[in-house]
Amino acid sequence: MEILKTNNITMQFGGLTAVKDFNLTLNKGEIVALIGPNGAGKTTAFNMITGVYKPTKGKVFYKGNDITQLPPHQITKSGIARTFQNIRLFKDLSVLDNVLIANHLHIKSNVFEALLRLPKYKNEDRKMINKSLELLEIVGLSDEKNEKSSSLPYGKQRRLEIARALATNPELLLLDEPAAGMNPKETEDLTRFIKTIRDDFKLTIFMIEHHMQVVMGISERIYVFDYGITIAHGSPKEIQNNQRVIEAYLGVEDNA
Numbered sequence: 001m002e003i004l005k006t007n008n009i010t011m012q013f014g015g016l017t018a019v020k021d022f023n024l025t026l027n028k029g030e031i032v033a034l035i036g037p038n039g040a041g042k043t044t045a046f047n048m049i050t051g052v053y054k055p056t057k058g059k060v061f062y063k064g065n066d067i068t069q070l071p072p073h074q075i076t077k078s079g080i081a082r083t084f085q086n087i088r089l090f091k092d093l094s095v096l097d098n099v100l101i102a103n104h105l106h107i108k109s110n111v112f113e114a115l116l117r118l119p120k121y122k123n124e125d126r127k128m129i130n131k132s133l134e135l136l137e138i139v140g141l142s143d144e145k146n147e148k149s150s151s152l153p154y155g156k157q158r159r160l161e162i163a164r165a166l167a168t169n170p171e172l173l174l175l176d177e178p179a180a181g182m183n184p185k186e187t188e189d190l191t192r193f194i195k196t197i198r199d200d201f202k203l204t205i206f207m208i209e210h211h212m213q214v215v216m217g218i219s220e221r222i223y224v225f226d227y228g229i230t231i232a233h234g235s236p237k238e239i240q241n242n243q244r245v246i247e248a249y250l251g252v253e254d255n256a
């Protein structure tokens, strides 16, 4: 079943076409990767899907609904969560508070109920704390729950970002370079972890990634960008053997 579809989404910045006529289809439960050299337009594609940029042309459909013009918070609320290439945690807050904040998206009490700490709010508050603790357990950060998020090593900060994204109850999760800056052991753990959360949370995952080991290891399908154009689309095997991809990308990035 199709969960997300884009019709010819295009993004122009002045004279530069960052993404041209991108047609993406994501089926429920898939792990799909978007790869391409630096500056190829991958993050711009993410930004169009998540409402950060409005495409110059084309449309984005989520579960059959046109979400092209929705603001980012409504897109998140409808079930699409993301992480960022540059980690965006609240650095001075604790690990637990970082997840709790994301949970607030779903709280039903109004501000008065919260300020007066009325029973409805207290009940929701307790549920949120429990849910956040569960998420921290799943991503393996229970022991660090009271630590400042900035004190965590890089790999753990990335896991915290994922926990925070999961707190918004997504069905579709977009990961922007989840393995960036990770050592080989962290990368291997992350690969397993992405598969696990896909299964446990019944997610569809769309990720930008430079680590070929991660991409080839877990993606069911791969889209390849070069200068904003989709130069290839297929299974990991097809992509590895695609001459245009080898020329544009793999030959250069494989050693990165």
Ligand SMILES: Nc1ncnc2c1ncn2[C@@H]1O[C@H](COP(=O)(O)OP(=O)(O)OP(=O)(O)O)[C@@H](O)[C@H]1O
Pocket (backbone or CB within 6 Å): 013, 016, 018, 036, 037, 038, 039, 040, 041, 042, 043, 044, 045, 085
């Ligand atoms: N807000 C913006 N204004 C102007 N140009 C932009 C903007 N955002 C991105 N670009 C340009 O669009 C092109 C695509 O950038 P984008 O960040 O999407 O690439 P990318 O594939 O994600 O790169 P990387 O792998 O380095 O993250 C680049 O030439 C970039 O300079």
